[in-house]
Amino acid sequence: MSEGNEAAALVELAKRRGFFFGSSGAYGGVGGFYTYGPQGAALKSNVEEAWRDRFAVQEGNLEIEAPTIMPEPVFEASGHLDGFDDMLVECAECSESHRADHLIEDNSDLEDAETLSLEEAAEKIAELDLVCPNCGAELAGQSVESFNLMFSTNIGPGSSSPGYLRPETAQGIFVEFPRIKEYARNQLPFGVTQIGRAYRNEISPRKSIVRTREFTQAELEHFIDPERDEPDLSGVEDVEVLLYPATEQQADDGDYVETTIGEAVEDGIIGNAWLGYFLGITQEWYENIGVDMDRFRFRQHLAGERAHYSADCWDAESEVDGDWIEIAGFSYRSDYDLSKHGEYGDDDFTVFQQYDEPKTVERAVVDPDMATLGPEFGAQAADVAEALETLAERDPDAFDADEVTLDLDGEEVTVDTDVANFSVETQTEAGEHITPHVVEPSFGVDRTVYTLLAHAYETDEVDGEERSFLSLSPTVAPTNVGVFPLVSNVDELVDLADDIAEKLRAAGFAVAYDDSGSIGRRYRRQDEVGTPFCVTVDRDGMEGDGPNTVTIRERDSGRQVRVAVSDLVDTLVGLRAGTVSFDAVVEDNEAVEA
Ligand SMILES: Nc1ncnc2c1ncn2[C@@H]1O[C@H](COP(=O)(O)OP(=O)(O)OP(=O)(O)O)[C@@H](O)[C@H]1O
Numbered sequence: 001m002s003e004g005n006e007a008a009a010l011v012e013l014a015k016r017r018g019f020f021f022g023s024s025g026a027y028g029g030v031g032g033f034y035t036y037g038p039q040g041a042a043l044k045s046n047v048e049e050a051w052r053d054r055f056a057v058q059e060g061n062l063e064i065e066a067p068t069i070m071p072e073p074v075f076e077a078s079g080h081l082d083g084f085d086d087m088l089v090e091c092a093e094c095s096e097s098h099r100a101d102h103l104i105e106d107n108s109d110l111e112d113a114e115t116l117s118l119e120e121a122a123e124k125i126a127e128l129d130l131v132c133p134n135c136g137a138e139l140a141g142q143s144v145e146s147f148n149l150m151f152s153t154n155i156g157p158g159s160s161s162p163g164y165l166r167p168e169t170a171q172g173i174f175v176e177f178p179r180i181k182e183y184a185r186n187q188l189p190f191g192v193t194q195i196g197r198a199y200r201n202e203i204s205p206r207k208s209i210v211r212t213r214e215f216t217q218a219e220l221e222h223f224i225d226p227e228r229d230e231p232d233l234s235g236v237e238d239v240e241v242l243l244y245p246a247t248e249q250q251a252d253d254g255d256y257v258e259t260t261i262g263e264a265v266e267d268g269i270i271g272n273a274w275l276g277y278f279l280g281i282t283q284e285w286y287e288n289i290g291v292d293m294d295r296f297r298f299r300q301h302l303a304g305e306r307a308h309y310s311a312d313c314w315d316a317e318s319e320v321d322g323d324w325i326e327i328a329g330f331s332y333r334s335d336y337d338l339s340k341h342g343e344y345g346d347d348d349f350t351v352f353q354q355y356d357e358p359k360t361v362e363r364a365v366v367d368p369d370m371a372t373l374g375p376e377f378g379a380q381a382a383d384v385a386e387a388l389e390t391l392a393e394r395d396p397d398a399f400d401a402d403e404v405t406l407d408l409d410g411e412e413v414t415v416d417t418d419v420a421n422f423s424v425e426t427q428t429e430a431g432e433h434i435t436p437h438v439v440e441p442s443f444g445v446d447r448t449v450y451t452l453l454a455h456a457y458e459t460d461e462v463d464g465e466e467r468s469f470l471s472l473s474p475t476v477a478p479t480n481v482g483v484f485p486l487v488s489n490v491d492e493l494v495d496l497a498d499d500i501a502e503k504l505r506a507a508g509f510a511v512a513y514d515d516s517g518s519i520g521r522r523y524r525r526q527d528e529v530g531t532p533f534c535v536t537v538d539r540d541g542m543e544g545d546g547p548n549t550v551t552i553r554e555r556d557s558g559r560q561v562r563v564a565v566s567d568l569v570d571t572l573v574g575l576r577a578g579t580v581s582f583d584a585v586v587e588d589n590e591a592v593e594a
Pocket residue numbers: 168200202209210211212213214215216217326327328329442443444445446447
């Protein structure tokens with residue numbers, strides 16, 4: 001497809017063939033909400049299933065399903081209430097809202113306008129003479145404001161209990177960590193996955209299902225002890241990747257780095273081995289489900305671009321119509337989330353890590369008797385003593401210094417270790433409580449679906465006519481097989497076709513049974529929705545005393561092969577799973593002239 005046309009052709013096909021379309025059309029539609037039709041819902045569900053199989057089942061990770069609405073304190077702790085903002089500029093003329101950073105990026109060479117401050121963004125808009133994409137009015141002089149992307153609601157009647165629709169599925173996993181860690185028997189590392197809806201009140205939703213206000217994420221939160229846990233890179237070190245590191249993006253002649261996961265981790269291009277591990281298995285997964293690897297890269301975030309919780313971040317990006325779209329994000333979230341919930345929430349977000357050998361340590365033990373602290377602390381004495389005790393537990397070495405500094409609700413108090421009455425006791429410790437760090441691969445399911453459709457969309461010529469088809473991988477194709485009686489007025493053919501359709505459905509296939517129109521038109525209909533194989537029941541296969549035979553047609557090449565009905569289900573099972581190639585089926589059977 002030529003550049004610029006791909007998305008338009010895709011959206012047209014998606015609507016006509018029941019992949020997806022803007023929702024609530026009867027009421028004028030509402031920006032940023034899409035309904036998946038029968039083909040789209042099946043494709044999306046197959047992508048989710050493939051993700052679940054790779055990132056939950058194959059990895060031995062756990063899966064949970066948490067609510068999509070959570071109370072306000074969760075998002076106070078997570079930082080989303082304060083920090084989950086985009087830059088908004090409103091047109092004074094038509095009142096249309098725009099994302100300031102996107103407007104700037106679309107109209108300049110700047111790729112990281114997100115990193116600008118609000119004032120800088122406003123200056124840039126003026127400098128570039130940007131106009132409102134809706135009405136053409138000048139935007140210079142308009143202020144740029146930050147806009148929080150969370151949808152708010154009230155839980156129960158009244159407004160005393162505000163809640164928010166989750167902007168990422170991840171918080172549902174972090175908040176439930178105290179329960180899940182028990183389930184995982186407190187053994188790090190372990191991973192928890194969740195596939196579900198997330199909601200963001202995007203300032204300007206666009207590119208159909210690429211930027212919507214309600215979308216599906218598939219997230220994995222992998223909990224590790226950064227001091228003890230190392231990933232096993234042996235399975236991914238040879239995976240070849242195209243990387244676009246932050247340093248290259250900032251260099252004048254910034255270039256891609258073609259390397260392997262093993263080398264990228266060794267050379268420090270990917271600064272964290274766990275991120276390297278996940279980039280490796282992700283690249284293979286995307287390739288398996290049909291993302292075109294010539295239109296795929298990993299791009300590292302620039303420092304100012306990273307989310308409030310992220311210490312290092314890479315995006316998986318796919319190219320559609322010449323634009324790079326983020327389809328998954330990989331963040332090293334450190335202990336940010338669990339520490340915050342530990343601080344704000346009323347539960348234990350740490351894990352007890354046993355030492356290899358018990359350790360003998362000297363611990364400062366604070367005397368809780370306030371009198372010994374001296375009169376200078378007055379009414380604060382009880383708080384000071386409590387803070388000293390906490391410090392003694394968390395950082396006993398602090399008492400080696402002459403004085404210790406305490407934080408009493410934001411007020412700093414310095415205590416001379418001579419007057420802080422503590423004694424040093426020798427204790428044997430079996431382990432320590434640590435707050436696990438989190439490595440997070442976060443996938444956008446809708447953007448994956450969009451990429452698969454865009455990368456699969458092809459046109460060629462068949463019998464002198466243009467044909468458009470989706471070369472979707474058999475593992476995700478929404479319809480697995482088409483079944484057609486060559487003609488609909490011969491009972492014998494119709495009965496056998498019915499019987500085959502029933503057997504295939506019983507074997508777990510999504511079957512499209514079609515007996516209307518010419519066989520060519522029936523093939524075209526299936527080609528357009530990406531059905532990889534079609535079975536046709538014809539008279540040739542019913543002749544003689546031998547086994548009945550039917551033809552299987554392969555979508556992309558249009559080649560056909562005649563196979564015995566008794567072998568059909570097994571053959572298609574192999575073809576769908578990719579364990580049997582169409583070439584092998586042709587070799588074992590009789591190729592048919594198309
Ligand atoms: N509005 C949206 N519509 C559809 N998918 C989304 C949307 N926002 C995020 N996603 C998906 O969720 C994944 C993880 O979310 P993350 O918070 O990393 O996105 P993001 O960096 O905020 O995305 P963007 O910069 O495009 O707004 C993204 O890689 C993307 O695939």
